[in-house]
Amino acid sequence: METIKTITQLGSNWNNGSNAGSFYWNLNNSVGNRNRNIRGHLIIAKYSRVETSGYFYKLCSSFNRATRQNIKISGADNLTRNTVLLTNNKERSTVFTGRKLTEIRIMQIPKMKRYDHLYEKIYALENLRKAHQHAKKGKGWYREVQEIDKDPDRYLKQIQEMLINHTYKTSDYEVFYKQDGKKLRKIYKLPYFPDRICQWAILQVIERCIINNLTTDTYSAIPKRGIHKGLTKLQAAMWNDPEECKYCLKLDARHYYQSINHDLLKEKYSIMFNDNELMWLLNEIIDSIETAEIEDLTAIYLLEEDIDPETGIPIGNYLSQYSGNYYFSSFDHWIKEQKHVKYYFRYMDDIVIFGKTKEELIALKKEIDIYFRNELKLNIKGNWQVFPSYIRGVDFLGYRTFYKYTLLRKSTCLEMERKMTAIRNKVESGNMMNYSEWCSINSYKGWLKYADSFRLYQKYVVPLLPYADDYYIRNIKPNTKKGLNAA
DSSP states (O other): EEEEEEEEEEEOTTSSSOOOSOOOOOOOOOTOOOOOOEEEEEEEEEEEEEETTTEEEEEEEEESSEEEEEEEEETTTOOTOOOOOEEEESSSEEEEEETTTEEEEEEOOOOOOOOOHHHHHOHHHHHHHHHHHHTTTTTTTOOOHHHHHHSOOOHHHHHHHHHHHHOOOOOOOEEEEEEEEEEEEEEEEEOIIIIIIHHHHHHHHHHHHHTTTOTTTBSSOOOTTTTOOOOOOHHHHHOOTHHHHHHHHEOOOOTTHHOOHHHHHHHHHHHHHHHHHHHHHHHHHHOOOOOOOOHHHHHHHHHHOOOOSSSSOTTTOHHHHHHHHTTTHHHHIIIIISHHHHSEEEETEEEEEESSHHHHHHHHHHHHHHIIIIIOOBBBBBEEEEEHHHOOOOTTTTTEEEETEEEEHHHHHHHHHHHHHHHHHHHHTTTOHHHHHHHHHHHHHHHHTTOOHHIIIIIIIGHHHHHHHHHHHIIIHHHOOOOHOOO
């Protein structure tokens, strides 16, 4: 709930050079001297409650420029229309309400470039054509893809008209379950037309905007910065700076995708995008489904009365990966810029932090716990741990990294053994492999390249290489030359 508050803000005599500023009160003269160089002005602040603390989202009209600040306040209920804001430096401030002084800390919102005039780029016909090409990659055998390919512009102009007239509405999801290791994930699939094409059209325009606002310490859903990039940076930290990496804090969010708060996600997007039409489209997609069932929500929230049905983004939605990644971006900036953590790695909600001592990481985890609850409306999963890095190894990104060597995660090894054995039995019995199997062989070649895995490579991959090469020559290479879909 938001209310408007008027704040009397005191500023200095602007003849004082560097002392001048919107949060400076110059009292450099004696009590008997009436010339205290005090100057004040009124500002309007928007206040919203966040649990036991509050926030001012304040657009401060300074004398020479507009500045925006995020002020976290303890005891925010004490604020009145006559509140006087006093400050002695940039980091600490006080709020004076009558006879009571409450100390607060000012937190600067990280500078963020705002983007506008993006919506028309999304519905541009050339962008939609490109989206169609991306969306159909590897799906050329789909009946609806083949139908659209007969006259693509006719269908793309329909999407364009929907977007221009704001009549686009997310279609019904097809829901199915997929085994992911030990987890059974609920997957939400949208029709190819118009939804998959539309979401690709959005991503092609906003992807770079999102990436530009992420730190270099996150590796999910970012082109040329994926699993293996993250692994090599983690290896470099452990192997080159062992003193700073003696201990590891490893944690992730509880029911992450199901717990993402719609209003908070929209707010984060609205900070980045100054485009009402784009926000309308993003809000439509964000609110298209309540992915978290009530029985799931009871596991997410500690108290039943705290349950908020407006949570969750669908796994399987094209935009979900980017939204999930961006949702965490404020935490990335906080951990690096305010907590000054040297070695921090994040892949979606999987987080690894290194430190010199066990005690400092446990203390940091307590602060992270508070940040998760207050700023992200998330909870840390109960399996978090702090452990000696070099003794146990760090299980992250599908690998287990020790001092000077890296092994493939056990579950990944077992899955590779199962798939490679099945493909080998098939081709040795005289049957041709398919495109998916060819991709699996190449995928595991890439995985093994980054681990100490000579024996695994020789045992499971080498026997299949002649068959994979033959499939490439027969099926992939000719289609590549013709510029056709290799699927």
